[in-house]
Amino acid sequence: MKKLFIKTYGCQMNVYDSARIADLLMPLGYAAADAPDDADIVVLNTCHIREKAAEKVYSELGRLRRLKEQKAEQGSRMLIAVAGCVAQAEGDEIVRRQNAVDIVVGPQALHRIPEMIARAERHEGRVLETDFVPDEKFDSLPAVRAEGPAAFLTIQEGCDKFCTFCVVPYTRGAEFSRPVAQIEMEAQRLVEHGVREITLLGQNVNAYRGAGSDKSVWGLARLLRALAQIEGLKRLRYTTSHPCDMSDDLIDAHRDLQQLMPFLHLPVQSGSDRVLEAMNRHHTRDHYLRLVEKIRAARNDIALSSDFVVGFPGETDEDFEETMALVREVKYAQAFSFKYSARPGTPAAAARKQVPENVKSERLQALQFLLGEQQVEFAKSCEGRSMQVLFEGRGRKSGQAVGRSPYLQPVHVDHAEDLIGGIHDVTIARALPNSLSGTLLRTAQPEAAAAN
Numbered sequence: 001m002k003k004l005f006i007k008t009y010g011c012q013m014n015v016y017d018s019a020r021i022a023d024l025l026m027p028l029g030y031a032a033a034d035a036p037d038d039a040d041i042v043v044l045n046t047c048h049i050r051e052k053a054a055e056k057v058y059s060e061l062g063r064l065r066r067l068k069e070q071k072a073e074q075g076s077r078m079l080i081a082v083a084g085c086v087a088q089a090e091g092d093e094i095v096r097r098q099n100a101v102d103i104v105v106g107p108q109a110l111h112r113i114p115e116m117i118a119r120a121e122r123h124e125g126r127v128l129e130t131d132f133v134p135d136e137k138f139d140s141l142p143a144v145r146a147e148g149p150a151a152f153l154t155i156q157e158g159c160d161k162f163c164t165f166c167v168v169p170y171t172r173g174a175e176f177s178r179p180v181a182q183i184e185m186e187a188q189r190l191v192e193h194g195v196r197e198i199t200l201l202g203q204n205v206n207a208y209r210g211a212g213s214d215k216s217v218w219g220l221a222r223l224l225r226a227l228a229q230i231e232g233l234k235r236l237r238y239t240t241s242h243p244c245d246m247s248d249d250l251i252d253a254h255r256d257l258q259q260l261m262p263f264l265h266l267p268v269q270s271g272s273d274r275v276l277e278a279m280n281r282h283h284t285r286d287h288y289l290r291l292v293e294k295i296r297a298a299r300n301d302i303a304l305s306s307d308f309v310v311g312f313p314g315e316t317d318e319d320f321e322e323t324m325a326l327v328r329e330v331k332y333a334q335a336f337s338f339k340y341s342a343r344p345g346t347p348a349a350a351a352r353k354q355v356p357e358n359v360k361s362e363r364l365q366a367l368q369f370l371l372g373e374q375q376v377e378f379a380k381s382c383e384g385r386s387m388q389v390l391f392e393g394r395g396r397k398s399g400q401a402v403g404r405s406p407y408l409q410p411v412h413v414d415h416a417e418d419l420i421g422g423i424h425d426v427t428i429a430r431a432l433p434n435s436l437s438g439t440l441l442r443t444a445q446p447e448a449a450a451a452n
């Protein structure tokens with residue numbers, strides 16, 4: 001049996017794509033390898049969003065080249081494939097910089113991997129595919145396999161927003177939404193295999209416009225309402241949303257659907273109108289704040305998270321202060337923040353007023369300190385509360401299980417190992433720096449009674 005090792009960088013959409021690559025190759029006789037040393041093929045599923053992410057790939061390729069050479073000396077062959085957004089954006093560069101690479105495959109062409117491997121094995125030289133054919137991709141992928149009670153499901157790919165700092169519209173192409181029936185079938189299958197929570201994925205997931213079975217175009221709200229009908233599917237989430245596509249019917253879905261978890265990732269990027277405009281975000285600070293108000297009015301227990309980019313070209317101290325003030329006003333449960341990284345080919349990379357690296361670092365530190373305080377404050381507010389936890393796996397201690405709260409926090413519970421796969425009521429005893437610990441409110445209940 002041949003062995004496959006996949007290393008995934010970047011976002012959840014890459015995690016989903018890596019699982020699909022495994023789904024494609026397992027039926028062809030590949031088993032999972034624990035490490036590259038043990039593999040006949042190594043796939044790096046890459047991320048191009050920031051310079052650091054892309055550079056990591058080149059250093060990993062250097063290590064893999066040495067491994068490939070060692071294996072060749074011992075008479076065995078290892079193929080190296082680069083998939084994902086670096087492959088899409090820098091296919092030719094990869095081939096030029098690292099001649100050990102056999103296969104380069106963009107995110108929309110990954111369904112062609114089996115054929116590409118066959119060609120590489122026949123020594124046909126480098127095999128490169130970076131076409132944009134998302135409908136062909138989803139039509140050609142095999143049925144998903146479920147691993148554990150929580151799963152990702154990509155419903156939308158690509159982006160038409162063209163934020164001036166971002167490579168996604170170039171690496172993932174134009175917005176494409178999968179048809180409703182295909183998504184329903186995948187969700188149904190996941191549930192039949194024990195999945196209790198599905199996170200719908202898209203670069204711009206709330207811009208979802210999929211063809212319904214009645215030939216009309218469905219938005220995300222309608223899709224969520226339909227998926228909530230699937231028996232056994234207890235939890236729904238979606239990510240990542242753009243504030244401009246946060247429609248009233250989607251906010252109503254948060255009010256009406258108890259399966260929709262009260263946690264929303266709604267990136268604002270900056271609190272300054274001047275910067276938001278230069279970023280081409282198509283919304284103002286005020287628009288975002290009013291949106292937050294509306295969402296909280298619809299579902300008062302909702303917690304929010306966001307992405308922030310600091311040190312965007314031309315960002316002044318005053319602009320940055322507006323970001324800090326917005327964070328103080330919204331109060332996030334969790335957030336991701338990044339230093340602006342100039343990406344070749346994006347409009348902002350050519351801007352003359354780049355912010356010096358040391359200023360970016362200072363601002364990032366200040367923002368992360370504030371966001372860290374808010375995260376701790378939110379976690380502390382969970383102490384003493386009872387919440388439903390979906391147990392996903394074993395903890396470090398014997399008998400302990402780890403699950404996720406409705407707010408995606410990891411929750412450790414002793415003597416709960418036998419409950420893995422189900423949703424159970426837990427009283428939160430302590431907030432630790434990055435997780436919660438709790439005790440079962442009741443001993444094992446039949447899942448239907450304990451969950452939602």
Ligand code: SAM
Pocket residue numbers: 011049050165166167168203204240241242267269307308309338339340341342343
């Ligand atoms: N579509 C989502 C949105 O609009 O919020 C986000 C997609 S992107 C994969 C994830 C995050 O990476 C962005 O929200 C942004 O904060 C960050 N990001 C994107 N380009 C960046 C860049 N050039 N430098 C630093 N951070 C960046």
Ligand code: SF4
Pocket residue numbers: 159160161162163166167168169203204242
């Ligand atoms: Fe990138 Fe903006 Fe599209 Fe998000 S909305 S993927 S940040 S271009």
